[in-house]
Amino acid sequence: MILVVDVGNTNIVLGLYEGNILTHDWRLSTNRSSTVDEYGVLISNLFQFAGVRAEQIEGVILSCVVPPIMSVLEQLFVKYVGKEALVVGPGIKTGLNIRYENPKDVGADRIVNAVAGIEQYGTPLVIVDFGTATTFDYIDASGAYLGGAIVPGIGIAAEALYQRAAKLPRIELAKPKTVIGRNTVAAMQAGIIFGYAGQVDGIVRRICKEFGVQPRVIATGGLAELIAGESETIEKVDPLLTLEGLRIVYERNG
Ligand SMILES: Nc1ncnc2c1ncn2[C@@H]1O[C@H](COP(=O)(O)OP(=O)(O)O)[C@@H](O)[C@H]1O
Ligand SMILES: CC(C)(COP(=O)(O)O)[C@@H](O)C(=O)NCCC(=O)O
Ligand SMILES: [K+]
Structure with missing residues (x-):
């Protein structure tokens, strides 16, 4: 075990x-x-x-x-x-070809996600991890990890509104009924939830265009389920991706 x-x-x-x-x-x-x-x-x-x-x-x-x-x-x-x-870090075998300028700078969570993603879903692949930060990772058809994008996480964004605007409350991160909020909480929920779904789709479509690919798009992380339902590009939520990646990397170093 x-x-x-x-x-x-x-x-x-x-x-x-x-x-x-x-x-x-x-x-x-x-x-x-x-x-x-x-x-x-x-x-x-x-x-x-x-x-x-x-x-x-x-x-x-x-x-x-x-x-x-x-x-x-x-x-x-x-x-x-x-x-x-x-x-997971410099000196251990991940089997991943990392094309970041400084491979040691890539977050270990992003590396293990990529390892598991390649095994389970194939390439080309985009992984979106909704954690404290939201990360996008792109793995090309050859299995090389090319990098990605990092944006403020959903919790951070909601917290920033509450901290910096006197009349905006702390809200529950939940999907509102409509994009047109008719009270403050509903308006903030619409902005955050639909805004993040649009952001995911925007970044994914840009990756597709820039590289001329149709990658699979897999989401993971604490808040993935909330956004996946509203996104047009996320095909699947895999809450265990990071743990699977750790298991695979462990085996590669056995
Ligand atoms: N199982 C869960 N259900 C709902 N929300 C969760 C769950 N796990 C984590 N979250 C929320 O998702 C956010 C990011 O969590 P997580 O993916 O664990 O981030 P990190 O990897 O940065 O620690 C946090 O705000 C957390 O409260
Ligand atoms: C981007 C992250 C903050 C995401 O971490 P998390 O939201 O899972 O806590 C983490 O992967 C990190 O610190 N990465 C180092 C910078 C990079 O990957 O380029
Ligand atoms: K994470």
Whole structure:
């Protein structure tokens, strides 16, 4: 059994794989001030609740886009799982041909998404990950990772309106009935939800035009489901893409 862990700016997602079957998955808040032992108590409880003993875990793989908590997490797995985590980054085999100017600059989450996406959906491929930031990744027909686009995430956008405009409230991120909002909350929801769906379609269509391709378009991330229904270009939501990518990269380094 292996433990896969993706650390985003908002959530830490953990999964246990038995072979290529995901048997458990959990989501914790990413808390920059939590200690090794605070995270340790959380994961020990999760394992206990699932009837899993730390000794059953043969290996751990970690992708992390929050450098300040990297060392806490590395210590966490040594202390509470008894295993040194394989960290997705320079020096590990991903099998991905990364054409970013500096390959080490690409977020580890984007790399593992691309690895899983290529395996499961083929190429050419666009992956949209709705996390703290929304990322677009383009993988060409040859399987090369060419780069993509990064935009403020949906939560960040909604929060910015609330923080910076005195009369705008904090809203629930939910789909309104119509694009014409007749109250403040409905107007903000229309702008954010339909605006993001349009943004996705706009970026995807631009990729298609610039490269002369008809890629598959797969979405993942905490808020993917909300936007996918309104987008004309997202063909599928795959909430497990990042965890699958971690499992595949782990195997490639076995
Ligand atoms: N299962 C879920 N259902 C609904 N919203 C979620 C879920 N998971 C995460 N979110 C929300 O989606 C946003 C991004 O989450 P996530 O994809 O985990 O981001 P990150 O990878 O940056 O940590 C957050 O605002 C979070 O509250
Ligand atoms: C773009 C991101 C902030 C997305 O992270 P997330 O929203 O999942 O927390 C992360 O992938 C990152 O920090 N990337 C490094 C910059 C880059 O990929 O070019
Ligand atoms: K992510």
